[in-house]
Amino acid sequence: xxxxxxxxxxxxxxxxxxxxxxxxxxxxxxxxxxxxxxxxxxxxxxxxxxxxxxxxxxxxxxxxxxxxxxxxxxxxxxxxxxxxxxxxxxxxxxxxxxxxxxxxxxxxxxxxxxxxxxxxxxxxxxxxxxxxxxxxxxxxxxxxxxxxxxxxxxxxxxxxxxxxxxxxxxxxxxxxxxxxxxxxxxxxxxxxxxxxxxxxxxxxxxxxxxxxxxxxxxxxxxxxxxxxxxxxxxxxxxxxxxxxxxxxxxxxxxxxxxxxxxxxxxxxxxxxxxxxxxxxxxxxxxxxxxxxxxxxxxxxxxxxxxxxxxxxxxxxxxxxxxxxxxxxxxxxxxxxxxxxxxxxxxxxxxxxxxxxxxxxxxxxxxxxxxxxxxxxxxxxxxxxxxxxxxxxxxxxxxxxxxxxxxxxxxxxxxxxxxxxxxxxxxxxxxxxxxxxxxxxxxxxxxxxxxxxxxxxxxxxxxxxxxxxxxxxxxxxxxxxxxxxxxxxxxxxxxxxxxxxxxxxxxxxxxxxxxxxxxxxxxxxxxxxxxxxxxxxxxxxxxxxxxxxxxx
Numbered sequence: 035x036x037x038x039x040x041x042x043x044x045x046x047x048x049x050x051x052x053x054x055x056x057x058x059x060x061x062x063x064x065x066x067x068x069x070x071x072x073x074x075x076x077x078x079x080x081x082x083x084x085x086x087x088x089x090x091x092x093x094x095x096x097x098x099x100x101x102x103x104x105x106x107x108x109x110x111x112x113x114x115x116x117x118x119x120x121x122x123x124x125x126x127x128x129x130x131x132x133x134x135x136x137x138x139x140x141x142x143x144x145x146x147x148x149x150x151x152x153x154x155x156x157x158x159x160x161x162x163x164x165x166x167x168x169x170x171x172x173x174x175x176x177x178x179x180x181x182x183x184x185x186x187x188x189x190x191x192x193x194x195x196x197x198x199x200x201x202x203x204x205x206x207x208x209x210x211x212x213x214x215x216x217x218x219x220x221x222x223x224x225x226x227x228x229x230x231x232x233x234x235x236x237x238x239x240x241x242x243x244x245x246x247x248x249x250x251x252x253x254x255x256x257x258x259x260x261x262x263x264x265x266x267x268x269x270x271x272x273x274x275x276x277x278x279x280x281x282x283x284x285x286x287x288x289x290x291x292x293x294x295x296x297x298x299x300x301x302x303x304x305x306x307x308x309x310x311x312x313x314x315x316x317x318x319x320x321x322x323x324x325x326x327x328x329x330x331x332x333x334x335x336x337x338x339x340x341x342x343x344x345x346x347x348x349x350x351x352x353x354x355x356x357x358x359x360x361x362x363x364x365x366x367x368x369x370x371x372x373x374x375x376x377x378x379x380x381x382x383x384x385x386x387x388x389x390x391x392x393x394x395x396x397x398x399x400x401x402x403x404x405x406x407x408x409x410x411x412x413x414x415x416x417x418x419x420x421x422x423x424x425x426x427x428x429x430x431x432x433x434x435x436x437x438x439x440x441x442x443x444x445x446x447x448x449x450x451x452x453x454x455x456x457x458x459x460x461x462x463x464x465x466x467x468x469x470x471x472x473x474x475x476x477x478x479x480x481x482x483x484x485x486x487x488x489x490x491x492x493x494x495x496x497x498x499x500x501x502x503x504x505x506x507x508x509x510x511x512x513x514x515x516x517x518x519x520x521x522x523x524x525x526x527x528x529x530x531x532x533x534x535x536x537x538x539x540x541x542x543x544x545x546x547x548x549x550x551x552x553x554x555x556x557x558x559x560x561x562x563x564x565x566x567x568x569x570x571x572x573x574x575x576x577x578x579x580x581x582x583x584x585x
Contacts, residue, residue: 066156069104071132078127079178085219099175103128106170107139107152110160116142116151125153126178143179145208147171172207174216180205182292185217186240188280191232192386196280196298197222203294204286215294226300231273233329234304235387236262236280240292244283249276265307273305305329308336308384312367316394320371320461320570323393325354327363327382334384336363341379346370346567347432355565357437357516366517368567369395371461371475400461403476404468405552415550416472420504427503431511431519432566440515441493445574446539448481448492448560457482457553460561460570466550477568478521478561483545485526485556491536492520492560492571500528506559507549510542520571521561524551 074088087096125140140153150167152160177183185203188196203215245262258268279299286293306329313324345352354365375397381390458480466472499511506523526546545556562571
């Protein structure tokens with residue numbers, strides 16, 4: 035009997051620790067995590083960025099972050115539910131890890147500390163204490179809630195991220211206090227070498243105030259040492275390896291909630307960057323600009339946007355058509371007469387490089403003009419069907435025919451060979467018979483001649499239309515290449531056929547009075563269009579549509 039009791043006692047001594055261990059394990063597994071048991075914490079912010087704080091790897095910083103969230107959770111107040119409108123926002127996820135489990139907390143912060151919430155792993159809803167929420171919103175942990183809270187990213191050729199070797203960044207919290215952002219995750223002292231051939235362009239999502247670039251070629255020669263704004267003067271002759279040093283600074287001022295600076299160095303195999311230039315920084319409504327580009331690969335495409343929009347055909351967005359001349363591209367950009375006067379930002383993008391230029395569009399004075407014709411003529415030429423007929427012709431003629439440049443130098447005015455005078459200018463509002471029943475915008479110039487005088491082609495080209503509409507009368511359209519066309523209407527007769535080649539000054543027809551016109555003694559309405567948009571032809575009479583070279 036005594037031996038049996040001893041055996042039972044020994045068995046109990048062996049079993050009890052195991053039972054205790056099981057009980058403790060279950061308690062740890064199902065009870066809320068204890069701060070001292072947490073080995074790491076993983077945070078996924080509202081942008082989807084994730085960071086891990088592991089006690090074994092980051093030590094003191096991990097201890098601080100873990101302690102902060104335990105303190106945040108300890109003073110929460112139970113509520114019936116987190117508001118539905120809040121739950122629609124992306125949560126700030128915090129996951130605690132122990133050796134046996136993990137716990138996920140979903141936080142919903144706002145810029146008002148009085149309205150910040152928590153959805154716990156137990157499925158219950160809580161409201162955070164305003165002081166605790168304010169502490170979070172004042173810390174670097176909350177940077178996802180602040181625009182420009184992180185160091186801007188430098189991109190090479192719009193494709194490769196360049197890491198700074200030195201960086202500092204501060205932003206302001208909801209109280210207006212400056213917070214020093216943790217840049218350790220983006221700084222790298224390792225050598226950076228981009229071996230893929232890239233277009234040389236450097237861009238930020240937030241452009242710095244100071245953007246200094248120093249470029250050294252493979253021979254150790256400094257080939258550029260200036261601000262990025264002057265990078266257009268840096269022109270590589272060919273693909274080559276370069277060493278680049280960049281210093282960027284964002285200055286603090288009253289209107290900004292951020293400031294900082296960064297230093298970079300890297301080597302790269304680069305090709306020259308695309309570069310765009312406009313012929314002028316201002317033009318009138320109904321005028322045009324020419325755009326030139328260099329360093330555009332044969333296979334690359336150029337995209338275009340404008341702010342405000344300069345589209346003249348509401349059925350499709352306007353895209354200037356670039357044509358290659360050797361190693362350059364050129365395009366003509368019409369500014370239709372219906373635009374509002376003011377500043378327009380034109381942005382060209384190619385191979386990840388964007389360049390924005392500001393153009394001032396002025397509003398010239400176009401006096402109203404009267405036109406006196408019979409009521410029968412006005413009704414016939416300005417009827418809805420007549421308008422649709424002419425609009426259909428304009429739409430048909432909008433597409434470029436020849437990609438070659440057929441014109442040369444300045445354009446003729448139409449009055450070189452005979453005594454003539456302009457009786458109605460481009461852009462004038464034409465009031466037919468003095469009332470407002472029939473009103474239209476003149477899209478060319480009306481040139482008065484003697485009856486049956488020769489009408490000359492204003493430049494060399496190919497005839498693409500010979501015909502008649504109720505509005506324009508007998509009409510000839512000449513394609514000068516690259517989207518440029520000249521129009522001649524009100525003719526008494528035509529002397530060319532579709533497909534004919536004409537020279538500058540060659541006869542296309544004779545002055546007349548067909549269609550809607552009050553030039554009863556013979557004249558011609560002469561117009562100029564670019565990709566279907568009518569522009570004022572007068573600037574071409576002296577200077578011509580020319581393409582400026584890029585220096």
